[in-house]
Amino acid sequence: MSAPLPPRTRAFAALMKRLATPVEEATDYAELRAQRLRLMESPPGRLVFGRPDRRVRTEEIDIPLKGRTLRAIVHRPTGVGGLRPAVVNFHGGGWVQGSPEQSAWLASRLAAGSGAVVVSPSYRLAPEHPYPAAVEDTWEALGWIAARADGLGLDADRLAVMGDSAGGNLAAVAAQRSVSEGGPALRAQVLIYPAVEMYDKFASELRMPDEPVLSSANMSAFAHLYMGDAYGTEDPLASPLRATSFDGLPPAFILTADHDPLLDNGVHYREALQRAGVPVRYREYPGTVHGFVSLPGVSPAATDAASDIVDFVAAHVVVPR
Template sequence: MPKPLPPHGERLDADALLVAMTLAEAMPTPVRELGAEAARRLFATAPPDRPLTPLDRVDELTVPTRSGPLRARAYHPPGPPAAGPRPALMYLHGGGFVLGTLDGVDEVCRAMAARSGWAVLSLEYRLAPEHPYPAALEDSFDALAWLRGSALEHGIDPDTIAVGGDSAGGNLAAALCLRLRDLGLALPASQVLVYPAVDDAFARASWREFADAPLLTSADARWLWEQYVGTDPEAVDPYAAPMRAASLRGLPPALVLTAEVDPLRDDAEAYAERLEGDGVRVTRIRHSGVFHGFFTEVGVFAKTDAAIDDVVRHLRGVAAARAATTSAS
């Protein structure tokens, strides 16, 4: 007798359907009931002995921050050394502010570096509930400052550094851009937001339509959010929930990627619309047939490969625009 389809199975492509069915068996208990420690053990992944995208150079780094040293990993594009410093993407992993590690995004960082020609710095920021808001944002802020200050010694162009991330990492990237703008500091070259968590209202239609979506349900998303910011909506500011910002004007150009079957989908797409409305150049792409989390699963979803190519095209366009501006001046 065939197994019943998981929720929204009829909307998933073949890769996503297979993963959804596997997850249903492997995760009979919701994340919110497992708790942080058990969920971390369940989701812990070690990189394979032979990565799908081998690189000539991957550096394990320690980044100094106000809270102490943090682990980071720098991925250098393959091939001969560049004639000059390279552009770089500072990447912030997802995991609902509670989960996530450097290893969990190792393959996607390798792929982005190999295909784009950009260096990628992946940061292991502090996690909630042990370190609630604004710990992760402070870590991201300090890491970007460090990267800019030490860029040349790592072969990186300090004037062409973008920030990006998936889910919670997308939230941090968006919030970091807002914070830098409000402080009058140099902005990143771009922001790469992959199904970012940007609103704390949980009110748009996708929260109801995909409340029982694979991997991330609406109830689990709310629980993860509460570990990060608590349960008092009055305590939430725009650097926790970027949709709360009075204006998004003056922010860096953005790429916003979303998944069709995802409670966060409508919030992320509404944020992209607000960016456009406030004069920010935005590329919006929705990937059909997949659910939250697909972006980092290299070799599992065909749509992962397509989404990485979206990021690569965007980063190459940013670099080309920067180069044109520099040569014109």
């Protein structure tokens, strides 16, 4: 049984239902993204999505890859020296929308609280750039950051990945590839309500098809837009839950929301990792919706989750070997 949603969360969900275009009804995806950006940059939006922590220094860098250049936001803790551990963070948005800015509240809070540098790269979005564009962008961005760690002031021996929703999918894929492709070695993975199965609807989605923020219809539309002509492939690069082996993966912290159709995605991924002997911390946050960690102004549990992530990263990534 899910806990009741806080009044602020319910009010926000009702407002979004009135103002936001559902992805399954959208035809202009550039406008869909612009709509989201306008909301984030509005005075009410800044209250909802939170402001970056002032204890960090934020800069923007370019990540030049073959045939394209990605943008990344770097959150550096102040008052610390030497090469710093790093968390590479992939934003959510259903592979169709979103940007590094939308996770600035969490990323900056993590940097300030743990002493790690948080690097949030962009990646190409669907449907203009369908699967596997986002997979390749995030994987190559991770490799670029690891290869240039010294120049970026980072410790290549203390790296982790993090992502929420679609970004959790991409972080899980990157963690799997770090093992199957021989690096970059990762100390940990933080998966926030990750979408690890592209097609199957688990019990939570059947039980909660019309929850606020993300519905079953939304998720189906995102999957079709992201996969494009590859829709139906069982490749674990699309659905990391379908991997044939989870052996040797880095320790994971999986966070889920109790009013989220994707709740069981996190549950099943936890079980798959545990069967392989991977250390897993798991927490389901009561009274929360999909996306709650990015909504500190309307979801009181966001601060609690951010503190949990800080503690996990401090214990698994920041500490020297």
